[in-house]
Amino acid sequence: MVHNSLSYRFKHYLLYLALALCSMFFLVPIYMTVITALKQPADINLLTAWSVPSPVYWKSFAEAWVLLGPNLKNSLVLTFSATIISSFVGSINGYVFSKNSFKSSELIFTLILFGMFIPYQIILIPLFQVLKNMGLYGDLKGLILAHVVYGIPIVSLLFRNFYDQIPDDIMESARLDGAGYFYIYGKIILPLSIPGFVTVGIWQFTQIWNEFLWGITLTKQSSNPVTVGLSQLAGGQAVSWNLPMAGAFITALPVIAIMVFLGKYFIRGLLSGSVKG
């Protein structure tokens, strides 16, 4: 192929032009969020929605930070505890499904997997009732329990797929050396599991951080997570848009950071969770 031919170069430019156009579609919402968050409330009107703020007004971020503060704290507690617990549940389950499968373990796995695809409305009423009867309704503990339980399918799937990549020979030779079930798990499998924990950890972190339906139906005001806080910030009738936009920016920051710095693991979780082999 002659790489300097006119048609090749033309195609090349066309490709980058197309990519630039597509990029616009993804950059515009960021642009809009940032400029609106940096405007003075009085400067925000529909006709000048696209113009750059002058002067730049930083106070909205501080104000949104204060308003969302309790919600952010709830979300941090909720997300970290539920993510850590469910990662360990996933790891031990994945170890069984991948390295210690038995006659009906595949069937059990499929039956568990089913829980990943249900619309959660179908379990909402009994969940609400059970948490109420357990005295956990309205509390963060109830929400943590829900996230751990309904996370079992996805974390088991992700860890099973991860452990499938570790060769069985390691297990066999350890067994021949007389190593027991938990010794192999603790001394051989767990040390190899760090990438698995990162993948599952950031997957669960983003899912739980972003969750809204349970947040709004199962918690009281004092334990509302950040998504609920943001929806209330943006929900009023006479909204001054600087606050919701600053709030959206703050809420998005942790997951955007994950995307930028650990995107590789995020994609790995995405692929492993969708393409089952």
Added chain:
Amino acid sequence: MIDRRKNTFISVLILIPSILLVGLFIYGFIGNTIVVSLSDWGHRLGGLAFDPEKNFAGLENYRQLFSGFVHGRFRQDLVNAVFYSILLMAGTLFFGFLFAVLLDRKVRAEGFFRTLFLYPMALSFIVTGTIWRWLFAPSGGVNIIPTFFGGTAGTFLWISSRATILQFNWQDLFQVLSIILAFVFLTLLIRSLRTGSPKGRTFSIVMLLITLLYASVIHRLLPPILPFEEMHGFNLATLGICIASIWQYSGYAMALYLAGLRALPESIRESAQLDGANEFIYYMRIAIPNLKPITLSAVIVLAHISLKMFDLIYAMAGADNANTGHPSINMYLTTFRANNFASGAAMAVVLFLLAALFIIPYLIHTHRERRG
């Protein structure tokens, strides 16, 4: 052998807590919601009482949803959800594939573009909804973009438009469905005639005749499912929601397709080039058919997402906006605001059955594949 049995014993022991929890919180709760949907819990006041009145009501709640006076909004929500699912799937798969093809050609800064196309996927729907609500503000946002190029501002009401297209009378629901099915079987028949494979040909012919017979004759002989005319259709107000969801999920489809394209052996591409296929033909005739399993799993995930969609609509349009309604929103309002638990449960079951239509065959398929 003893060792193996001991291993299995420990494995089962480890799985027992998960099995019990999933058994109770998923299967048990689904069963419980179905039971609630067959009761009258919350039809009168006091649904939240300590010991609420619950009587068996059979399928009455479902009858009310599909052919009762008060649930016209639910029927429109259902129609909205169907159109929403179709548009979300079509748009996401189309743009995802387009982005994947663009990035598949050794682009400089590929990592940057990949992150850029994928980052919305990591955002909360509430964040997405808040931002797009402002972008779709009636006399601002995207509507005033044309004025930058000397055009006139758009006037379309993205989230609050009351316009509806593709309207049909709910009384003719089964007629409409059978005509759609007739088209499906006609396509299957034509395909089997073209490829010359007799597989399923008789079945297609029989089904085609049955659906046509139903649409033209039988439908008229049956009593209408609703005692009065009620028009439903595609509410244009859902377009804004669709665009925001496609924005959020096309990167997901891109990531799947890109991994799939990269996994196709280079030899396929080379032999296609030797046969004189240009790139367009390569993607249409070779890549897309080879990526069918990916398309299938993306469709399953997207169907599940569009059927449970709640957060985005709540944040973009509010729960009370009837034009952009969705069964999941209606279920929330009915259950947690009106405390009408039985009707809310029935709505949840309808959503669940729609989702199960996709999921159960898919899970059986992957289960067999893993074992086989």
